[in-house]
Amino acid sequence: MHPNPSQDPSPAGGGSPSGPPAPAPALPLGPVVAASAASATVGLGMPGFGLPQGFDAVQPPDAALAADCVHCGFCLPSCPTYVLWGEEMDSPRGRIDLIKGGLAGEGLDATAVRHLDQCLGCMACVTACPSGVQYDKLIEATRAQVERRATRPWRERLLRTLVYSLFPHPRRLRALRVPLRACQRSGLRTLAARAGLLRLLPARLRAMEALAPRLGPAPALPRRVPAMGTRRLTVGLLTGCVQGTFFPDVNAATTRVLAAEGCEVIVPRGQGCCGALSAHAGRSREAVRFAKAVIGAFETAGVDAIVVNAAGCGSQLKEYGHLLRDEGADWPRRAAELAAKVRDIAELLDEIGPVAPRHPLEVTVAYQDACHLAHAQGVRDQPRRLLRSVPGVQLRELPEAEICCGSAGTYNLLHPEPARELGERKARAVLATGAGLMVTANPGCWMQVATTLAGMGARMPVAHTVQVLDAAIRGVPVERLLADALDGPGTPLPAP
Ligand code: SF4
Numbered sequence: 001m002h003p004n005p006s007q008d009p010s011p012a013g014g015g016s017p018s019g020p021p022a023p024a025p026a027l028p029l030g031p032v033v034a035a036s037a038a039s040a041t042v043g044l045g046m047p048g049f050g051l052p053q054g055f056d057a058v059q060p061p062d063a064a065l066a067a068d069c070v071h072c073g074f075c076l077p078s079c080p081t082y083v084l085w086g087e088e089m090d091s092p093r094g095r096i097d098l099i100k101g102g103l104a105g106e107g108l109d110a111t112a113v114r115h116l117d118q119c120l121g122c123m124a125c126v127t128a129c130p131s132g133v134q135y136d137k138l139i140e141a142t143r144a145q146v147e148r149r150a151t152r153p154w155r156e157r158l159l160r161t162l163v164y165s166l167f168p169h170p171r172r173l174r175a176l177r178v179p180l181r182a183c184q185r186s187g188l189r190t191l192a193a194r195a196g197l198l199r200l201l202p203a204r205l206r207a208m209e210a211l212a213p214r215l216g217p218a219p220a221l222p223r224r225v226p227a228m229g230t231r232r233l234t235v236g237l238l239t240g241c242v243q244g245t246f247f248p249d250v251n252a253a254t255t256r257v258l259a260a261e262g263c264e265v266i267v268p269r270g271q272g273c274c275g276a277l278s279a280h281a282g283r284s285r286e287a288v289r290f291a292k293a294v295i296g297a298f299e300t301a302g303v304d305a306i307v308v309n310a311a312g313c314g315s316q317l318k319e320y321g322h323l324l325r326d327e328g329a330d331w332p333r334r335a336a337e338l339a340a341k342v343r344d345i346a347e348l349l350d351e352i353g354p355v356a357p358r359h360p361l362e363v364t365v366a367y368q369d370a371c372h373l374a375h376a377q378g379v380r381d382q383p384r385r386l387l388r389s390v391p392g393v394q395l396r397e398l399p400e401a402e403i404c405c406g407s408a409g410t411y412n413l414l415h416p417e418p419a420r421e422l423g424e425r426k427a428r429a430v431l432a433t434g435a436g437l438m439v440t441a442n443p444g445c446w447m448q449v450a451t452t453l454a455g456m457g458a459r460m461p462v463a464h465t466v467q468v469l470d471a472a473i474r475g476v477p478v479e480r481l482l483a484d485a486l487d488g489p490g491t492p493l494p495a496p
């Protein structure tokens with residue numbers, strides 16, 4: 001049996017006898033919102049199934065990695081689900097105990113699977129862990145076992161089929177833009193909202209509809225953008241599924257900034273999805289297929305580096321070596337070679353240093369760390385250095401910056417209630433800075449926090465790091481930057 005929370009020696013927020021006591025979770029921004037994990041999520045499509053015999057032999061979680069956890073509890077205050085519910089089994093070490101049970105051949109019942117499902121995969125525990133536990137690899141392998149072997153209730157299967165038939169497919173997403181934009185521009189969405197039709201949608205479809213940002217034109221990026229002045233590097237740009245469809249302005253700003261900084265930019269056609277959403281959901285075969293297509297598209301591009309401007313995609317590309325480790329032929333080598341070239345846009349710009357002069361932008365900026373940039377890739381200082389390099393920009397730090405905003409890939413679509421609570425928590429943290437602009441580096445965080453802020457009646461401009469740099473390099477007035485970040489493409493529509 002997996003450990004029973006009621007028998008756990010350490011109370012919520014406490015330590016364990018085997019290590020120093022963990023500090024109580026800091027909750028400076030509001031009370032615990034949900035009384036328990038179960039009350040927050042049961043009835044919202046959480047699974048009613050399990051793995052009776054534990055894990056099988058197909059890429060199970062690595063027992064040695066699980067054994068690295070010494071139960072010290074240092075990760076607890078950084079774990080969003082533990083902070084929300086105070087449940088041991090919704091903490092990293094609780095979940096690792098469940099994984100150890102599965103490895104020992106013990107069954108994982110429906111409750112155990114629910115605790116694993118409720119993990120956001122935010123990797124805050126990886127940052128916080130002094131023992132270097134690679135929880136990211138443990139949870140990904142665990143999810144693959146669950147997805148492959150357990151049968152979810154039909155409603156859950158239907159929703160997941162819808163989500164994974166759409167979001168990792170840029171062509172389908174681009175096709176969806178047409179009716180979506182028409183609805184937005186014609187006022188049909190507003191009419192449907194006023195008539196109460198949107199309220200008739202199931203909770204999770206309502207969550208999906210609410211997240212759709214304002215859509216502007218999306219001109220295709222050129223295949224090649226020459227460097228301005230002396231060419232310093234040739235880089236390939238990963239355009240991303242959600243980024244390319246809903247935030248084409250970010251990709252356009254990325255190519256302009258790279259060109260201004262002396263990089264020739266190649267945009268390979270047919271690059272498809274990087275596989276991040278699939279891998280994080282345990283759909284490992286699908287993720288492998290996507291990864292192979294991306295490798296093929298970039299290998300022939302002849303680039304020095306592959307630049308990514310969406311945190312989740314960047315962290316996935318850097319893990320290709322691990323994802324394709326058991327594939328035949330020379331896939332592991334090809335995957336590792338590609339992964340070694342991958343840089344987040346902030347990482348690359350910081351690495352090569354600026355050559356383009358910056359015009360001043362008098363604005364206070366709340367920089368929101370995307371989990372898959374800060375925790376998964378360790379990229380924290382670079383975006384801050386880049387923003388500070390713009391004269392007039394003043395950075396403000398968010399309280400409890402390490403806690404996820406609740407977006408987490410498709411988490412806010414599959415688990416809207418805890419995602420909403422985390423979104424509100426993050427929105428309050430952003431507002432607490434008193435900044436005039438929120439900056440982030442992930443489309444998921446952007447949609448999640450901006451939509452939550454709008455729903456709370458707080459009109460706050462939101463932009464990507466690279467859009468601030470683009471404005472500074474091109475001499476765009478700060479008023480224009482803020483107006484676009486408030487009401488331009490990518491911003492949330494008014495709450496119905
Ligand atoms: S990945 Fe995030 S939600 Fe999951 S256990 Fe770690 S800190 Fe908690």
Ligand code: SF4
Binds near residue numbers: 071076093132
């Ligand atoms: S995951 Fe790391 S920080 Fe958390 S209890 Fe285990 S050893 Fe401690």
